[in-house]
Amino acid sequence: MTPPFPTPPDLAGHPYFQYRNNVLYAEDVPLDHLAERLGTPLYVYSRAALKAAWQSYCSAIGPRPVLVCYGMKANSNLAVLGEFARLGAGFDIVSGGELHRALTAGADASRIVFSGVGKQAWEMRDALRAGVKCFNVESVDELHRLSDVAAHMGLRAPVSLRVNPDVDARTHPYISTGLKENKFGIAIGDALEAYRTAQSLPGLRIVGVDCHIGSQLTDISPYFDALEKLLDLIESLQQAGIAIEHLDLGGGLGIRYLDETPPSPRALLDRVFERMNARGQGHLQLVLEPGRSLVGNAGVLLTTVQYIKHAEARNFAIVDAAMNDLLRPALYDAFHGVQPLHPRAGDPAEYDLVGPVCESADWLAKQRLLTIRQGDVLAVESAGAYGVTMASNYNSRGRPAEVMVDGDKYYVVRQRETLADQLRGESLLP
Ligand code: LLP
Numbered sequence: 001m002t003p004p005f006p007t008p009p010d011l012a013g014h015p016y017f018q019y020r021n022n023v024l025y026a027e028d029v030p031l032d033h034l035a036e037r038l039g040t041p042l043y044v045y046s047r048a049a050l051k052a053a054w055q056s057y058c059s060a061i062g063p064r065p066v067l068v069c070y071g072m073k074a075n076s077n078l079a080v081l082g083e084f085a086r087l088g089a090g091f092d093i094v095s096g097g098e099l100h101r102a103l104t105a106g107a108d109a110s111r112i113v114f115s116g117v118g119k120q121a122w123e124m125r126d127a128l129r130a131g132v133k134c135f136n137v138e139s140v141d142e143l144h145r146l147s148d149v150a151a152h153m154g155l156r157a158p159v160s161l162r163v164n165p166d167v168d169a170r171t172h173p174y175i176s177t178g179l180k181e182n183k184f185g186i187a188i189g190d191a192l193e194a195y196r197t198a199q200s201l202p203g204l205r206i207v208g209v210d211c212h213i214g215s216q217l218t219d220i221s222p223y224f225d226a227l228e229k230l231l232d233l234i235e236s237l238q239q240a241g242i243a244i245e246h247l248d249l250g251g252g253l254g255i256r257y258l259d260e261t262p263p264s265p266r267a268l269l270d271r272v273f274e275r276m277n278a279r280g281q282g283h284l285q286l287v288l289e290p291g292r293s294l295v296g297n298a299g300v301l302l303t304t305v306q307y308i309k310h311a312e313a314r315n316f317a318i319v320d321a322a323m324n325d326l327l328r329p330a331l332y333d334a335f336h337g338v339q340p341l342h343p344r345a346g347d348p349a350e351y352d353l354v355g356p357v358c359e360s361a362d363w364l365a366k367q368r369l370l371t372i373r374q375g376d377v378l379a380v381e382s383a384g385a386y387g388v389t390m391a392s393n394y395n396s397r398g399r400p401a402e403v404m405v406d407g408d409k410y411y412v413v414r415q416r417e418t419l420a421d422q423l424r425g426e427s428l429l430p
Contacts, residue, residue: 014297014381016046024341024379026300028408032341035302035377038401038412041321042302043388044379045075045413047083047406049298054087057290060266064273064286067133069113071251071291072098074385079404079413080295081105090133092251092289096123103130113248113287115162115212117142117183124149128157134287136162136210136248138185143198150203159198160208160248163191163233167225169214169252172332178213178226185211188229192236199242206242208287209234212250215292220263220271223249227272231279247276248287255296257335257382265293292385299384301326301400302341303364305376306356315351317372322355323362324394326380326387330361337381338364344371353378357395388414393422 017026024031026046034044057068069090072081076098081091082105090111091102102112109130114123117138124146127135137143137159150157164185169176177184186194191209198204213226227249234244249272254262269286276282303321310316328334338353348369355362364380372378391399398417403410 014049016049016052016298017300017379017381019343022343024339026405029405029410031300031302031379032377034403034405034410035304035341038403039416040302040304040377041325041400043299043383043400043402044302044410045077045080045295045299045384045402045404047404049384050080050083050295051087053294053298054084054089057265057288057294060264060269064269065284066269066286066288067111067246069111069287069289070294071289072102073389074291075295075299075387076101076389077402077413078105079402079411081107084294090287092291093127093132096120096126099123099126099130099132109133113160113210113289115210115289119146121145121149124157125153128153128155132158134158134160134207134210134246134248136160137198138162140186140194140197143194143201143204147201147203152203156203156205158207159204160206160210160246161186161191161194161198162210162212163188163230165211165213165226165229167213167222167229169217169222170219171214171216171252171254172334176214178211178222188233191233192240195237195242196240206244208246208248209237209244210248210250210287212248212289213252215252216254217252218254218260218262220268223252223268224271224275227275231275231281234281234284235279244284246285246287247281248289251289251291251293253290253293255292255382255385258337262293265290294385296382296385299382299387301380301383301387303353303378303380305372305374305378308372308374315349317351317353317370317378319353319355319364319378321364321380321400322357322395322397323359323364324357324392324397325355325400326364326383327390327392328386329364329366330359331390336365336383338368338370339379339381340370340372341377341379344373344376346371353380357397393417396422398422 094116
């Protein structure tokens with residue numbers, strides 16, 4: 001049997017969630033207060049943590065020409081988007097729905113890049129109408145469709161090609177996207193030809209080169225493997241008379257879930273600029289699309305222990321959050337720390353934290369040493385990224401509420417989904 005995971009002792013990587021007098025707080029708000037008032041499961045975010053994560057990019061950038069486009073698929077709550085818009089972020093979107101959300105939250109369209117392999121004509125039209133900065137195009141077919149759509153509107157769509165540099169991001173296979181086996185991007189060897197095609201189409205204007213090699217990267221070297229290949233491509237483009245304004249390196253910087261030591265934005269940026277300058281491309285604007293590293297450790301998911309079950313092979317803590325609320329453990333075998341809101345004295349036992357959904361994959365944590373009882377509330381850590389955005393109504397469970405803590409105040413930024421909400425739009429047969 002594998003040994004139980006150690007529990008991180010003091011949430012050291014998560015400074016905005018700390019114990020005071022044996023109660024877990026988000027900033028200056030005791031989390032048990034929120035659980036009592038708003039119920040569980042409940043996503044709780046820290047506004048200060050969002051700002052600090054944003055600031056870590058800003059201070060690494062300094063005066064250099066970098067546009068940070070928040071990869072909003074990580075967390076697209078309006079309040080989160082609004083906060084980043086206020087801070088000056090651009091946005092990386094992948095659908096017409098995300099465009100609508102970003103604009104509703106006050107995003108500046110000229111700082112939006114539109115990624116994704118399957119853009120539909122209506123999504124292209126909406127984005128052109130809004131005036132986005134760039135379409136990150138992922139296939140030659142898409143180039144043709146985008147040119148048609150734009151030309152029809154009397155416009156030229158700004159484009160980058162998302163190039164697949166065939167590098168191994170050394171992360172979970174489901175979130176690795178830069179290998180030639182992946183569906184993403186245009187193979188680097190075919191890129192020059194695709195740029196020539198783009199140049200020949202009437203509805204397009206070439207503005208950049210783009211890649212995104214994967215997510216939760218904890219090793220910095222894959223970025224540089226990709227960067228060198230992109231810089232080679234940019235040189236070939238320049239020789240072919242195709243000028244580029246920006247280089248988009250995508251998102252992907254990892255966060256600490258357990259004991260990872262992901263590179264900081266500064267470690268990444270200093271070396272990226274060093275390489276760009278060394279290759280004579282320091283004049284290019286750099287675009288980044290971080291998602292997880294801006295929001296992941298700015299959120300926790302609160303859940304209440306419903307039942308304790310001592311089965312033959314395992315102890316189960318059956319909680320009121322499930323895979324429909326936080327899919328990452330079921331889908332990627334992902335680790336999320338678990339902390340009680342009120343740590344208890346006494347000998348811990350080893351528990352699997354499981355939800356009420358009728359699937360064996362419905363677990364949130366395995367083999368954790370905890371001292372808990374029925375009714376205790378637990379915080380599932382690092383739930384700010386790819387939590388709510390991947391939530392579903394499976395088993396007809398309403399999606400959880402979301403609340404933003406700001407100092408000693410808090411704001412419910414999304415109501416808990418009601419039973420009526422769940423039935424909206426459905427009907428019986430006549
Ligand atoms: N740009 C593009 C084109 C992307 O596909 C992604 C994420 C990002 C930016 C943001 O990447 P980040 O900085 O967050 O790593 N659901 C998975 C992660 C999927 C990531 C998909 N693409 C998870 O929960 O780990």
